[in-house]
Amino acid sequence: MAKARALYKKIVIVAAVLIAALFFMRIDNCAAGDISIKSAMKARVIDGYVILINYETYDKWTDGILFKVRCKFEEKEFTFTSSSINNVERGWHKTQITITDVIKKRYGSLKKYEVELYRNGVLVDSKKYL
Numbered sequence: 053m054a055k056a057r058a059l060y061k062k063i064v065i066v067a068a069v070l071i072a073a074l075f076f077m078r079i080d081n082c083a084a085g086d087i088s089i090k091s092a093m094k095a096r097v098i099d100g101y102v103i104l105i106n107y108e109t110y111d112k113w114t115d116g117i118l119f120k121v122r123c124k125f126e127e128k129e130f131t132f133t134s135s136s137i138n139n140v141e142r143g144w145h146k147t148q149i150t151i152t153d154v155i156k157k158r159y160g161s162l163k164k165y166e167v168e169l170y171r172n173g174v175l176v177d178s179k180k181y182l
Contacts, residue, residue, distance in 0.1 A: 086111050089177045090144070092167045100153040101162055103132075106146055107169065114140040116172040121149050126160025 090106040103121050117137040123130050132149050156162070169177040 087114055087117065087169065087171055087176060089167055089169050089179050092165075092179060092181060094162060094165065094181070098153075099150075100156060101151040103149045103151070103165065103167065104146065105148065105167055106144065108144050109140050109142055112142055114142075114171070116170075118170040118173075119147060119149060120168040120170065121151075122166045122168065123151065123162055124164050125155065125162055128159045130155065130159075 087107060087109045090108055092103060092105045095102045095104060105119055107117075109117075115138040117140060119134040121132045123132065132151060134147060134149055137147065151162070164180070164182045166178060166180045168175055
């Protein structure tokens with residue numbers, strides 16, 4: 053009888069932990085399914101670099117979008133951030149982050165970069181590029 057109670061308690065504890073884990077996983081992933089990075093590319097322009105970002109939103113309207121581009125130059129690393137984007141209708145969209153030529157002159161060429169997508173302060177997608 054005591055073994056049955058101990059087994060029952062273990063089952064209840066495991067079930068509670070699994071339910072809690074599934075609940076928290078759902079909260080983290082609810083924003084991730086609403087928006088995603090489709091592609092990004094670096095373009096060299098006369099006054100520096102432009103990181104062109106294509107992304108897609110799935111909700112009728114999306115607010116609180118922010119992009120960060122973590123760049124590794126020959127001599128140093130920097131993070132460039134977009135302004136907050138709001139009132140974005142469902143569909144495909146483009147944005148860009150400009151990096152001035154002064155950074156290239158001082159720290160060398162852009163070797164690799166990572167684009168991070170945040171929604172309401174939560175990281176929901178990222179892509180690395182060489």
